[in-house]
Amino acid sequence: MRKFEIFVVTAPGLEKPLAAEIAEAGFKKPKMMPGGVRFRGNWQDVWRANLCLRGAVRVLARIGNFQCMHLNLLEKQIGEMSWTPYLRSDVPVKVEVVTQKSKIYHAGAAKERIEKGLVAAVGVPISNEAEVVLKVRIDNNMLTFSLDTSGESLHKRGHKPAVSKAPMRENMAAMFLRQMGFDGSQTVYDPMCGSGTFVIEAAEMASGLLPGRSRRFAFEQLASFDAEAYAGLKVSGTLVPTNRFYGSDKDAGAIRMSVENADRAGVADVCSFEQKSVGEITPPDGPPGIVIVNPPYGARLGDKKGLFALHASLGKALSTHFSGWKVGIITTDAGLAKATNLPLETPFATVAHGGLTVRLFTCEVP
Template structure:
């Protein structure tokens, strides 16, 4: 039984992930390089995969020992109780990294650990195996973890339609949290694309668990209890409230976002309409909430020089029609943000979005 596990966060989102984990009732939540360390065994690992919206993946730590050379690594890897965590009938692959250690050859380290698993447990080794054993050797300390998630946790299983430069669900959830969204406010996205912000906000308001319909790697591990895990999936079913709105000038995006919302089970919470930014107005019968926008940056979509007019028009509409709303704008380009004419402050730290360091700009038009 692991005593601690590790939540992997996208760069810039580790503090947001730690706050989410604490709010969800996890214990021993500690910020560490690259993510968040949490106290708990398998049930808490299953729960983290199932319910945390801002985590990229969950690593279960199963062993830790010193290894100064490959022979020592081989000997101590064979003493790990692999049978308590892995099944002999399920293929496994090993990924090793070495840093500041006497063992510096990652491929050789990988081979030694693979051999230890194969010869002590009998589990087959396969390059395409879904079960991944991760070994990190740093300062001669070898930490062995299991990737309990499998596919990245941003893959909720609902978004089969994606537009240009799509926003990952984990990033969208984190940005919403950074804007103060708690499930009670209205959310508007005037450049919604595949609808990620709107759908993620609706799921949060509805109390739907992000991992409710997908599979995880831990379901193929030795300690998995299917009955106990199924009990974790019970969620309330509140009455739908139409508070989440997306618009886009592309009709294909509107159709795709609508279908994504239907698959996610939040179609009655959301409305998507084809509309240019110039026609954007606050939805009827809702109090001022949050406007969140991931506009073109020039580096991904569009010519930067042509985008100044778009940002200017967007800023004018927000200033005139959305007074009292919290505005969140995602962009790596301070010059384009300035062109909105809005008073927006940079939220730190920057966020890694598809390899680009972007900033969440926040403000409230007066």
């Protein structure tokens, strides 16, 4: 089966843990790039990457490129490309174009010519609402064509409709857990669990559940899709974790969301959620594990006073009760991390998250 370049997009700053995950999943020679990781593979690798990579945002299949310096030649060159191995004449396509440092400098005009070329070549319907997206990058007069094989962002696992006000995305949670050294064997506790993302993600990882098991993908509408072969990839053994996963939150609504989400994800049997404030937290029974938390950041200056008190309360509870536990705190503000009075360090890159830049601070509680 022919191989081509596959580019797995992630949140900027999480390329390194994603590359480690890709290598562990058996994909060959992953190479980090800004905003993601690339490797070579075939269509089954594309399907498997969407289905099993927890740190991925989306998976792009690089299907071709050519050089073009004149807008009036673009439609003709599109018609000369081989599209039938990828696109179906009965499935709409959306075209997205970005251009830089090129003689074809007007993205909108290029988009129109590419769309006309596709209609002439394949008879494919064009729609801005289509799930199948053809991404075209024009850089130094070279056009590179990539199919977005994911559809909706891969952080949407398909079994978590209930979310809190400022949710941690599942793909980011998985990579932060990986950076904390989580391998499925440790107890994980989130004392500000919101809708349960860290707890549920850890429980799924420990249970060997595929992150994409509950959802559909754009690649299912491509000409290259083989439903029978894909069904074989979805079969996976389920592990039974010997440890449990815990979350608490002062908000009763958050606890209800977490319980519902864990049930939908199929991990309710290994997750426990309890309503309590951060000042009241105590460790569950068993050996020390991992505490990971995404506290409020306080984007507005007026929020900060209360947040310093909140972080101090969290730090005091951890120092008093969680000796030997590994702690990870995600925040935008080193001052808030310092307010915990824990010996936190920042060994990892900053990560783009919702227009902000966050960082994972970590330590072992003395």
